[in-house]
Amino acid sequence: MESENSNQASLLSPQTFNSDTTHAGLPTYAYFYLLGTYVNPSTLLLFLASNFLCLLIAYRCLAIYWAARSHQQHDSRNLEEETEPRKVVAEPGGWLRPVSNIEMFSATPLILGTGNTAQVLWLSSSQPITPEDVNQALFVIAEKIHVLQVCVAWRWFRPWLRRMKNVVVDFSVETGDAMSVYYQQMRTPYNISQGPLWRASLVPQPQAAAGCHQAVLVLTLHHIIIDGLTNMIISRDFMEVLNAIMTGRGHNTPTRHNIPAIVDELFSMRDCIWCLRFFSSVTYRTIMSMFSDNCYSISLPRPNTKVALTNVLRKDFSAETTQELLRHCKEAKVSVHSSIVAAAYLALLRTAQKYSKETLDSLRITYDNAVNMRRYYPSVYSESVGFHSCLTKQEYVVCSSDAENKDNFWGLARRMHDDLQHNLCVSKTPIRMSPLSLVISAINPVNYLLTRLGCRNLVNTNMTCTNMGNLKQILPGKYGDGPVEITSLLRSTASELCGCPFLVVFQTFEGRLLLSLDHYVNNITEEVANMFFLYLTHYIDDIAHNGTIKNY
Numbered sequence: 001m002e003s004e005n006s007n008q009a010s011l012l013s014p015q016t017f018n019s020d021t022t023h024a025g026l027p028t029y030a031y032f033y034l035l036g037t038y039v040n041p042s043t044l045l046l047f048l049a050s051n052f053l054c055l056l057i058a059y060r061c062l063a064i065y066w067a068a069r070s071h072q073q074h075d076s077r078n079l080e081e082e083t084e085p086r087k088v089v090a091e092p093g094g095w096l097r098p099v100s101n102i103e104m105f106s107a108t109p110l111i112l113g114t115g116n117t118a119q120v121l122w123l124s125s126s127q128p129i130t131p132e133d134v135n136q137a138l139f140v141i142a143e144k145i146h147v148l149q150v151c152v153a154w155r156w157f158r159p160w161l162r163r164m165k166n167v168v169v170d171f172s173v174e175t176g177d178a179m180s181v182y183y184q185q186m187r188t189p190y191n192i193s194q195g196p197l198w199r200a201s202l203v204p205q206p207q208a209a210a211g212c213h214q215a216v217l218v219l220t221l222h223h224i225i226i227d228g229l230t231n232m233i234i235s236r237d238f239m240e241v242l243n244a245i246m247t248g249r250g251h252n253t254p255t256r257h258n259i260p261a262i263v264d265e266l267f268s269m270r271d272c273i274w275c276l277r278f279f280s281s282v283t284y285r286t287i288m289s290m291f292s293d294n295c296y297s298i299s300l301p302r303p304n305t306k307v308a309l310t311n312v313l314r315k316d317f318s319a320e321t322t323q324e325l326l327r328h329c330k331e332a333k334v335s336v337h338s339s340i341v342a343a344a345y346l347a348l349l350r351t352a353q354k355y356s357k358e359t360l361d362s363l364r365i366t367y368d369n370a371v372n373m374r375r376y377y378p379s380v381y382s383e384s385v386g387f388h389s390c391l392t393k394q395e396y397v398v399c400s401s402d403a404e405n406k407d408n409f410w411g412l413a414r415r416m417h418d419d420l421q422h423n424l425c426v427s428k429t430p431i432r433m434s435p436l437s438l439v440i441s442a443i444n445p446v447n448y449l450l451t452r453l454g455c456r457n458l459v460n461t462n463m464t465c466t467n468m469g470n471l472k473q474i475l476p477g478k479y480g481d482g483p484v485e486i487t488s489l490l491r492s493t494a495s496e497l498c499g500c501p502f503l504v505v506f507q508t509f510e511g512r513l514l515l516s517l518d519h520y521v522n523n524i525t526e527e528v529a530n531m532f533f534l535y536l537t538h539y540i541d542d543i544a545h546n547g548t549i550k551n552y
Contacts, residue, residue, distance in 0.1 A: 082378050088258040096150065096161040100261030103387050104372070105437040105498075107159045108444040110197075113189035114308065115498055119219040119231040120490040127246055127483040129215045129233070133392075134202050137242040138169045145234060145256045147225045147385045151195030153390070159226075161258070162193075168197035177382040178203045178216035179312070185220045186494050188308060197222040213452045215382065223493065227389040229372055229470050229493065232475045234385070241484025257387045263373050263388065266431050272320060276514040300355055301525045306454045306497035308447070311526065313533045314516035316488060317540070322513040325544035332410040337467045340418035340515075341367065343543060345398040345463070345505055347535035348426075348449070348462065350500035351528060353400075362399040369394065369420065371430040371467035390430045390437065392423055393461065403539075406548040447497040451522050458483055459523060460499040468507035489514065502532065515540070 090096050097109050109115025123129060141150045149164045174181045181201050190197050198221035205214040217238075221231065237253050244251035317325075329336050348361045368391040374381055377388075394416070401411045423429040438459070447457040468491070478485045491505050501524035506515045513532070515537065519529035542549045 006227065010062065010221065021326045031460065040236060044347065052491070056451045057356050082380055083255070085259050085380050088260055089257065090163045092163055094163050094341040095155060095276070095526050096163055096258055097260065098155075098158045099152065099161060100264050102263055102390050102434055102437045103161075103224055103261070104159075105441045106387060107152065108441045109189070109497055110192060110222055110224050110234060112444060112448050112497060114444075114494050116180055116186045116220050116494045117223050117226060117231065118186055118490065118492040119235055120178065120492070121132060121217045121219070121235060121486050122488040123215045123217060124177075125213045125215075125246075125310075125484040128213050129202070129246075131171075131202055133242060133245050134200075134217070135169065137238055137245055138171055139167070141234060141237050142167050142169050144253045145237065145385055146258050147230065147256075147351055148196060148221075150192075150225050150236070150258065151193055151197060152224060153193045154487070157358070164195040164446040169195050170196055172199075174201045174203050174218075176203070178205075178218065180221075181216075181218050182312075182490075185218055186492070188220075190222060190435050190508075202416060225389055226385070227372070227387050228466060228491065229383075229389075230368065230385045230387070232468065232471065233383055235486075235489075236475050239482075239484065239486065240478050243479045243484050247481075248484055249278055258381075259384045260385060260538070262377050262381065262406060263390065263431070263434050264332055266376055267434050289380055289440050290467040295379065300352060300528050302456055302523065303521060303525050304454055305458065305522055306452060308451045308457075308522040309491065310494045310496055310516075310520055311519050311529070312490070312518055314490060314514070314517055315533075315537050317380050317513040317544075319511040321541060321544045322508060324511065325540065328543060328547045331547075332414065334410060334413045334417045336463075336513075337469075338413045338420065339410075339543060340467075340504070340540065341416055341465055342413040343462065343549075344404050344465070344536055345396065345410075346410070346549065347532055347539055349398050349400065349530045350535050355528070357443065361401075362397055364395065364397050365462045366395045368392065368461045369377070371424065373430060373434075375424070376428065378433060379527045391436050391464065392433055394419060394423070394431045403549040407544070409548045443499045444497040447522070448500065451497070457497070457522050458499050458544075459501060463504060464495070464500045464501040465504045465506075466493075467505075471510075472508075475509070490516055492516065492518050494518075496522055499523075502529070504536075 088096050147165075149163050149167055151278050151536055152159050153162050154160070181203050184364055185199060185201055188199075188356065198219070200220075201218045203216040203218060205216060207213055219231070219235070221234070226234070233256070235398070237256075241251045267463055285422050303528065325339070326336060329339050332339075344367075345533050348365055349360070351359045371390050373388045374384065377384070396412075396416065402408045445460055450457050475486070475489075477487065486509075489509060491507070493503055493505075495503060495518070501520060502513075503518035505518065506513060510539055517533045517536070519526075519528065537551050538551075542551065
C-alpha cells in the first residue's frame with residue numbers, strides 16, 4: 001500500500017532535480033496551481049509569449065488582408081446605379097490591385113509556367129498582310145487595352161497585378177505550320193514580374209489565288225489577365241485597327257481600363273460557408289482518383305508521364321449542319337450548349353463502355369461549365385476586359401437509353417438546360433462557388449509535383465465545357481469594306497495541372513459551329529481522347545441531320 005501511494009504521488013506532482021522543498025513538501029518553484037496541477041513559471045511565461053506571438057502574427061495578417069481588401073471594397077448596393085465602369089489606374093510600374101479569388105486559380109499555373117490561352121485567327125485579305133502593319137496594330141491595342149500592360153509581382157505575401165513600366169509587344173514572324181507555332185508558343189513561359197504576359201506570331205501562308213493573301217495570327221495570352229470574352233474583344237479591336245491601317249483610315253478604338261475584382265464584392269461570408277459543403281466530397285473523390293485506375297469515377301486508361309502538355313483536336317461544321325442543329329434545338333426549346341453537352345455525355349459513356357471489362361449501361365459524370373461572371377455585373381461592364389469567369393459544377397447520370405430515341409435524348413438535354421438556367425439565374429451558383437477558386441488553386445502545385453514524379457495527377461472533374469455562343473456581335477468575320485477578314489478561329493487553354501482531362505470548346509462563327517477538344521496528356525491518353533472526339537463529332541452530326549443519335 002505504501003509503495004502504491006508513493007507511485008501515485010509521483011504521477012500527480014512535478015518531478016524535481018533537487019531536494020529543496022517547502023514545509024508542505026512541495027517544490028519551491030511551483031507557485032501556480034492551474035487546471036489541477038502545479039505549473040512551472042517559465043512554462044507559463046513561454047505559453048503566454050507564444051500566444052502573444054500568435055496574436056501578433058494574426059493581427060498582422062488581418063492588417064495585410066484588410067489593406068488588400070481596401071482595393072476591392074465597394075458598396076455592392078450601388079452597383080446597379082453605376083453609369084460607367086470603375087477604373088483601376090496606376091502610373092507605369094505602379095501597383096493596380098491584389099489578385100482576386102478567381103484570378104488566383106490562374107496565378108498558380110502562371111508561377112508554374114502553364115495556364116496559357118490561345119486565340120488563333122486564320123486571316124484572308126485582298127492585300128498583302130505585312131508584318132509591319134500587324135506589329136503596328138498590335139502596338140495600338142496594347143496601348144488601348146490596359147490588361148495587355150499588366151504583369152504580376154509579390155506584395156504583402158500575395159500576388160498583385162502591376163502595371164508594366166513600358167508598353168512592350170512580343171511579336172515575331174514564323175514560317176511553317178501554324179499549329180506547330182501554336183504548340184511552341186503555348187509552352188513558352190513568361191517573365192512574370194516584368195511582362196508582357198502575352199505574345200503574338202504571324203505565320204504567312206502560301207497565296208491560294210491571285211488577290212487572295214492568307215496568314216495565321218497566333219495570339220497567346222495568360223489566363224490571369226484574360227478570359228474568353230476578353231480574347232474576343234482583343235481580336236475584334238485588332239482587326240478594326242489592322243483594317244484601318246491597311247486602308248489609310250483613322251481608327252477610334254476605345255480605351256479599355258482595368259476594373260476592380262467585382263466578383264469578390266458579390267459573394268458574402270454566407271456563400272463561403274455554403275460552398276464548403278462541396279469541398280469535402282470533391283476533395284475526397286479528387287484524392288482517391290490518384291490511387292485508382294479510374295478518371296474521377298470513370299474507368300478510362302490514365303497515363304504515367306513526366307510531362308504535362310496540351311494537345312488539340314478540332315472540327316469546323318458546315319453552315320448547313322449548324323443550321324439544322326439550331327432548328328432541332330429551337331423545336332425542343334433547348335440551347336445549343338445543352339445539346340452539345342448531352343452529346344458529350346453520351347460520347348464519354350460510349351468511350352467508357354469500350355474500355356470497361358463489365359457491362360456498363362449508365363454512368364455518373366461530373367462536368368464544369370465556364371461562366372462569364374459579367375452577367376452579374378451592371379450592364380456598363382458588359383465588355384470590360386480581364387479575367388472575370390468562373391466554373392460551376394454539374395453532375396448527371398447518363399444511360400445508354402438516353403440515345404435510343406428523340407424523346408430520351410432531348411429529355412436529357414432539357415434537364416441539363418433547366419438545371420443550368422436555375423444555377424445561373426435563380427441560385428446564382430457561380431457567385432456562391434467563386435470563393436472556392438482560391439482553395440482549388442492548390443491542386444496546381446500538387447499536380448506539378450506528381451507529374452514530375454511520374455505519378456497520376458489529381459482529377460476533380462470528368463470534363464470542362466466553354467462556349468462563347470454566337471460570335472456575330474462579339475467577333476464578326478468581316479469589318480466593313482476592309483481588306484482583311486477572319487475565316488476561322490481556334491480557342492484553347494493549357495489547363496494541364498487543373499485536374500481536368502478534357503476541355504470541350506465551341507462557338508458559332510459566321511454561321512458555322514466550331515468545335516475543338518483540348519486534352520491533357522498527363523490526365524488522359526491520346527487514344528481515349530481521339531475516340532471521345534470521334535464519337536462526339538459523329539453524335540453532333542447525327543443530332544443535326546436526324547434530330548437524335550441514330551447509331552449509338
